[in-house]
Amino acid sequence: MTAIAKKELKSYFLSPIGYVFVGVLLLLFGFYYYQVLSVGSSSFLPQVYSVMFIWCMMLLPLLTMRSFSDEMRNHTDQGLLTAPIGVGGIVFGKFLAAFLVFAIAMVLSLIPIVIISFFASPDWAAILGTVLGSLLYGAAMISIGVFISSLTKSQIVAAIGTFGASIFLLVINQLSSLVTNTVLAGVITWISFDNRYQPFAKGILDLSSIVFFLSVVAIFWFLTARKLESKRWG
Amino acid sequence: MMIEVHRLTKRYGENVALNNISFSAGENTVIGFLGPNGAGKSTTMNIITGYLSASSGWVKVGGFDTVDQPNEAKKLIGYLPELPPLYPDMTVRGYLNFVYELKKVTLPREKHLREICALVKILDVSHRLIGNLSKGYRQRVGLAQALIGNPPVLILDEPTVGLDPKQIIEVRNLIKNLSKNHTVILSSHILPEIQAVADRILIINNGSLVADGTPFELEHSMSAQHHVSVRLEGAMEEVEKALSGLQSVQTVRNIGEKEPGVWEYELTGKEGKDLRRPIFALAAKRNWPMLSMTSSDLSLEDVFLRLTGSAAVPDDLTKGRDA
Numbered sequence: 044m045t046a047i048a049k050k051e052l053k054s055y056f057l058s059p060i061g062y063v064f065v066g067v068l069l070l071l072f073g074f075y076y077y078q079v080l081s082v083g084s085s086s087f088l089p090q091v092y093s094v095m096f097i098w099c100m101m102l103l104p105l106l107t108m109r110s111f112s113d114e115m116r117n118h119t120d121q122g123l124l125t126a127p128i129g130v131g132g133i134v135f136g137k138f139l140a141a142f143l144v145f146a147i148a149m150v151l152s153l154i155p156i157v158i159i160s161f162f163a164s165p166d167w168a169a170i171l172g173t174v175l176g177s178l179l180y181g182a183a184m185i186s187i188g189v190f191i192s193s194l195t196k197s198q199i200v201a202a203i204g205t206f207g208a209s210i211f212l213l214v215i216n217q218l219s220s221l222v223t224n225t226v227l228a229g230v231i232t233w234i235s236f237d238n239r240y241q242p243f244a245k246g247i248l249d250l251s252s253i254v255f256f257l258s259v260v261a262i263f264w265f266l267t268a269r270k271l272e273s274k275r276w277g
Numbered sequence: 278m279m280i281e282v283h284r285l286t287k288r289y290g291e292n293v294a295l296n297n298i299s300f301s302a303g304e305n306t307v308i309g310f311l312g313p314n315g316a317g318k319s320t321t322m323n324i325i326t327g328y329l330s331a332s333s334g335w336v337k338v339g340g341f342d343t344v345d346q347p348n349e350a351k352k353l354i355g356y357l358p359e360l361p362p363l364y365p366d367m368t369v370r371g372y373l374n375f376v377y378e379l380k381k382v383t384l385p386r387e388k389h390l391r392e393i394c395a396l397v398k399i400l401d402v403s404h405r406l407i408g409n410l411s412k413g414y415r416q417r418v419g420l421a422q423a424l425i426g427n428p429p430v431l432i433l434d435e436p437t438v439g440l441d442p443k444q445i446i447e448v449r450n451l452i453k454n455l456s457k458n459h460t461v462i463l464s465s466h467i468l469p470e471i472q473a474v475a476d477r478i479l480i481i482n483n484g485s486l487v488a489d490g491t492p493f494e495l496e497h498s499m500s501a502q503h504h505v506s507v508r509l510e511g512a513m514e515e516v517e518k519a520l521s522g523l524q525s526v527q528t529v530r531n532i533g534e535k536e537p538g539v540w541e542y543e544l545t546g547k548e549g550k551d552l553r554r555p556i557f558a559l560a561a562k563r564n565w566p567m568l569s570m571t572s573s574d575l576s577l578e579d580v581f582l583r584l585t586g587s588a589a590v591p592d593d594l595t596k597g598r599d600a
Contacts (some may be wrong), residue, residue: 045378046375046378046379046381047379049375049378050364050367050375053367053371054364054366054367057366057367058366117362117363117364117365118358118360118362119362119363119364120362121323121328121356121358121360121362122356122358122362122376122379122422123362123379124327124328125326125327125328125351125354125356125358126351126376126379126380127347127348127349127351127352127380127381128348128379128381129348274329275327275328275329275330276330
């Protein structure tokens, strides 16, 4: 597992993907920090993360699109699956590497806030809460993305499929007002990433949302492992 | 027994890729899988290594069932698949390091990896990107990857594909050396390659095992008749008549004039009779210069073609012994 995570992390930064992902995210963060600075109030800082929520959801598919697609196309999955490790470890290694890249971007995004904190006193509790929320939905989205990439040999198909999933999870709560069936409306608000993320943006540490995101990670980790194993039975 | 394969069958829907294959291999033997493309060689290897599962039947490696105790079994296997599992964006050294960690090898890393690189002769490219290597080098990196951790069982799917003749000989010698303390299964659709290294040959066709034996046994099992091709200088009709008159000759076929005044004849002996001495004696007596004589027993190539070309195969070839 650590071997795979290490190799993946290296390959993110051997290819441009890692740099582009972190760079573009930080550029967008910079843009919104600049707006906060021009307003001149550090109380808007946590809101940068709520705005970035949409951008992150849009960019995360780029991080996971190649994870298993590339392995299958290069036939390197054969090397992984015949190594003396379980599929669970393989999937978790992949997940962990992508998550670490996202986490690097999130940690680096705190630098401007650290600088601002010399001149003002930002609300650290709210900011760290929203960063935690970001890491959670990021982990969930990455887990979904890794699963989708295990379904196809084509990176492009994996990327578009994951985009579709992330857009769906972003906009689904807009449907809830249109749906009359209360059960369905309940399900929609229940699975909407936006709804789940909002408590963190408000500085609330919502246990049910934490459990929700971690469950999504676990479910798609499990599904990916089963998908890889199903190859054996094909 | 290092490898036991028991009644292995693999179906893809209606299509039967492997049909009831059984064999076993002891320590320090080289088993050659021979068969035309698509016969089921790679499928068998993929099942042994745990990449695919069988529809029925089981495989044990070193006594571990590959389904019940996959990690224990996989630890004993070094596998070079048909397409080596290489990452083009890694350096050779980086890749071997990764495989070393992936397989959780505990041997001293520097020394072990250096030894392997020296063995397959890739020390000079160890800092280059795999994506920039030639096919021959990639194949050797694939071989190196299989050797990491010094597993007692090596499964090599067409290990010499893409190598030049010199490298092919090197790899053959390497396999011969490895076979002193490894069980090796290698596949090929090229016969001389298998013939050169294998202690035992399994011929697979259309998913079934059609022959199993040492190269010698296979060559001799198909035909008890002795064939000789001979080129004699002399009046064609006279020579042909004299040859037909020999006691142990069953048939004589005139192949034609190969050189000015020289005809080639193909003779078939009666069961169990060696024709070479009588022919020589005849030629010497009649003073016909003999320009060449080759004993053309059914070669392994013929055995192979015959077995994979037709379904009718004598039963005694598939008795399935242990090596």
